Amino acid sequence: MILNDFLKKEIRFIKGVGPIKGQLFNKLDIYTIKDIIEYRPFRYDDLSVVTNVCDYDDNQNKLYFLKILDKRVVNSKNYKIIKLRAIDNTSYCDIVFFNQDYLKNKFDIGKKYYFFGKFKNEFNSLTLNSPDFYKENELKEKILPVYLLTAGLSLNYFRKVIKNVLNELNTFNFEEIIPEFILKKYLVENYKKSIFNIHFPDNFENCLKSLKDLKFREIFTLHLAFSLMKEKKSQKNNIKWINDFDLIKFEVLLPFKLTNDQKKSIIEIEKKLNLGFNINILLQGDVGAGKTVVVVYFLLKAYLSGYKSIIMAPTEVLAKQHFNSITKLLEKINPRIIFIRGGNYKGKKDDLLLLDDEKPAIVIGTHALFQKNIKYSSTAITIIDEQHRFGVKQRMELIKLSNCPNVIVMSATPIPRTLSLTVYGDMDYSVIKEKPAERIKIKTFVRSEESLFKIYEFIKKRVDYGEKCFIITPLVDESDKLELKSAIATYEDLSTNVFKNYSVGLLHGRMKEKEKNKVMEDLKEGKVNILVSTTVIEVGVDISDATVIVINHADRFGIAQLHQLRGRVGRGNKPSYCVLVHSNEISKTTMKRLRILENSDDGFYLAEADLLLRGSGELLGSRQHGFGLFRFVDPAEDRELIEQVKKEVNALIKIEKIENIDKKLLDYVYEKHLKDYSIL
Ligand code: ADP
Ligand code: MG
Numbered sequence: 001m002i003l004n005d006f007l008k009k010e011i012r013f014i015k016g017v018g019p020i021k022g023q024l025f026n027k028l029d030i031y032t033i034k035d036i037i038e039y040r041p042f043r044y045d046d047l048s049v050v051t052n053v054c055d056y057d058d059n060q061n062k063l064y065f066l067k068i069l070d071k072r073v074v075n076s077k078n079y080k081i082i083k084l085r086a087i088d089n090t091s092y093c094d095i096v097f098f099n100q101d102y103l104k105n106k107f108d109i110g111k112k113y114y115f116f117g118k119f120k121n122e123f124n125s126l127t128l129n130s131p132d133f134y135k136e137n138e139l140k141e142k143i144l145p146v147y148l149l150t151a152g153l154s155l156n157y158f159r160k161v162i163k164n165v166l167n168e169l170n171t172f173n174f175e176e177i178i179p180e181f182i183l184k185k186y187l188v189e190n191y192k193k194s195i196f197n198i199h200f201p202d203n204f205e206n207c208l209k210s211l212k213d214l215k216f217r218e219i220f221t222l223h224l225a226f227s228l229m230k231e232k233k234s235q236k237n238n239i240k241w242i243n244d245f246d247l248i249k250f251e252v253l254l255p256f257k258l259t260n261d262q263k264k265s266i267i268e269i270e271k272k273l274n275l276g277f278n279i280n281i282l283l284q285g286d287v288g289a290g291k292t293v294v295v296v297y298f299l300l301k302a303y304l305s306g307y308k309s310i311i312m313a314p315t316e317v318l319a320k321q322h323f324n325s326i327t328k329l330l331e332k333i334n335p336r337i338i339f340i341r342g343g344n345y346k347g348k349k350d351d352l353l354l355l356d357d358e359k360p361a362i363v364i365g366t367h368a369l370f371q372k373n374i375k376y377s378s379t380a381i382t383i384i385d386e387q388h389r390f391g392v393k394q395r396m397e398l399i400k401l402s403n404c405p406n407v408i409v410m411s412a413t414p415i416p417r418t419l420s421l422t423v424y425g426d427m428d429y430s431v432i433k434e435k436p437a438e439r440i441k442i443k444t445f446v447r448s449e450e451s452l453f454k455i456y457e458f459i460k461k462r463v464d465y466g467e468k469c470f471i472i473t474p475l476v477d478e479s480d481k482l483e484l485k486s487a488i489a490t491y492e493d494l495s496t497n498v499f500k501n502y503s504v505g506l507l508h509g510r511m512k513e514k515e516k517n518k519v520m521e522d523l524k525e526g527k528v529n530i531l532v533s534t535t536v537i538e539v540g541v542d543i544s545d546a547t548v549i550v551i552n553h554a555d556r557f558g559i560a561q562l563h564q565l566r567g568r569v570g571r572g573n574k575p576s577y578c579v580l581v582h583s584n585e586i587s588k589t590t591m592k593r594l595r596i597l598e599n600s601d602d603g604f605y606l607a608e609a610d611l612l613l614r615g616s617g618e619l620l621g622s623r624q625h626g627f628g629l630f631r632f633v634d635p636a637e638d639r640e641l642i643e644q645v646k647k648e649v650n651a652l653i654k655i656e657k658i659e660n661i662d663k664k665l666l667d668y669v670y671e672k673h674l675k676d677y678s679i680l
């Protein structure tokens with residue numbers, strides 16, 4: 001068998017796995033041999049040193065070498081306990097196993113065994129609860145990898161499977177794909193050696209080195225992939241832009257003056273457009289920075305040039321909002337705008353036909369705009385709003401379906417630099433830092449639930465002044481249903497008690513689009529003053545006289561999300577307030593997170609802080625969401641390495657044009673990172 005076939009072999013065909021266990025591996029995103037050898041241990045257990053019982057550590061698993069003195073089985077109605085009395089040179093101790101009857105005959109009185117676990121001092125006795133154990137001659141590996149597993153896959157079994165796979169792998173030779181001089185410069189060892197070291201390390205130092213080398217390889221090939229993608233996409237197009245439209249003409253149409261950063265972004269993007277190569281730009285800006293008006297410039301420019309342009313929002317509410325605000329912004333020009341609502345409505349077919357009618361128009365809608373059967377006449381530019389809702393692959397799909405040469409993606413929140421280098425590595429950037437001048441900083445307070453009464457009194461006062469208020473109900477662990485329940489309960493409670501003299505509205509994800517729109521309209525028009533909502537409100541909703549947002553269970557949200565929610569207020573010229581309400585038991589780290597928000601309203605700073613505090617996994621969502629680009633790299637902890645390797649890749653591309661780069665490397669890059677992106 002050749003190496004590649006071996007690496008692609010499905011996990012269920014490995015000895016000792018089979019179809020049923022195979023599915024459990026699939027749950028971990030392990031489908032092939034390649035996947036399992038690149039499954040990174042999340043921790044290592046150090047079994048190289050034996051600790052004396054008297055020096056026990058109740059925080060960390062340690063290895064103890066103990067002689068068994070006595071063995072008892074305790075039966076009760078619900079469980080069986082095996083209890084061992086043991087001793088080393090320093091102390092007596094106990095070892096217990098719950099409901100593991102089969103272990104009864106594993107231990108002989110008078111013999112010595114290794115135990116690996118954490119001692120707890122309970123009932124005046126030191127006890128190890130369900131430790132790993134090894135016979136005296138059984139402990140061969142001194143450092144053991146620990147993997148994140150799923151029910152039905154035990155650690156020992158998983159290690160055995162990996163061992164089998166690696167034994168077989170050992171018979172293959174790996175060809176090096178990354179240029180020799182780069183590997184030498186960074187002292188990167190060969191791939192096979194690295195893989196062996198991370199699963200069966202002989203010491204910690206080598207293991208960390210190998211992990212770093214694997215990260216190096218991963219970043220290197222990913223960035224090369226991005227460069228390839230960029231090059232593919234930056235072909236020349238034949239869009240003919242009109243000449244007599246510019247910033248000055250645009251600003252005359254607007255009810256406000258553009259900020260310097262807005263102008264800078266428009267000029268930057270326009271420069272690229274004028275070169276005639278396809279553009280692919282990520283427009284970053286904090287909440288409320290005014291990204292929309294920047295892209296409206298290009299929607300209008302395309303329209304005036306005789307083309308269609310598209311703006312897509314992640315939700316119907318947002319799409320409607322874009323429709324309203326764009327119609328208003330451009331009212332002096334009154335361009336043809338085609339608004340495609342979601343769902344099936346009367347006349348939708350005819351609306352969709354308009355998209356292919358060869359006449360210029362600005363098209364607004366949700367992702368329903370991109371379906372395989374929808375045809376577009378020549379489209380000059382596509383805007384995707386609030387990108388964080390879409391994964392990398394989904395973004396690629398959308399871009400492909402729009403069949404449009406120029407794409408601007410607007411991010412909902414600032415993205416930490418290292419993450420943009422990775423997740424958006426195929427795009428150029430434009431950043432808006434400055435916010436419109438009349439904005440007043442939102443005052444943020446961290447309060448415990450006990451203060452709710454006072455908070456409600458405060459809300460009443462603001463509403464009496466004609467302002468509006470959001471009350472965000474808790475984020476319930478991934479369960480729509482519970483979230484809904486908590487929102488409805490809060491709504492019913494507040495509207496019949498505390499706020500019975502006010503008009504309270506309710507917004508949640510299960511409502512029909514029509515109902516959602518109605519509530520938002522009511523809020524805008526003042527028919528509703530207090531809106532109880534789940535986090536569906538998060539996305540870009542713009543109500544200029546909303547001045548208070550109360551976020552319940554703020555401790556459950558990440559910094560970036562809280563910042564995004566906070567951005568729902570302070571959009572006008574009145575002082576605004578954000579109250580982060582936390583439950584009574586709150587950990588120090590969580591408190592720290594909330595304090596950071598209290599002290600800063602700089603979205604770029606907060607995004608970095610969030611990344612550092614939470615790690616990138618949580619920030620990006622799981623691999624299933626299409627963000628999981630890495631097996632080894634953690635964008636949060638590997639920031640420096642990412643920057644370093646990226647420079648190296650760029651330098652390589654400069655000296656050797658992409659087509660001259662070794663075919664083996666390109667094939668590898670294609671196979672590993674690009675195959676799924678049907679855009680190529
Ligand atoms: P975001 O960047 O969060 O998408 P929006 O584009 O929705 O922000 O803009 C937020 C609000 O600020 C809108 O009501 C918009 O009309 C207003 N706005 C945008 N630019 C300016 C400006 N230069 N001066 C005053 N108001 C502005
Ligand atoms: Mg927006």
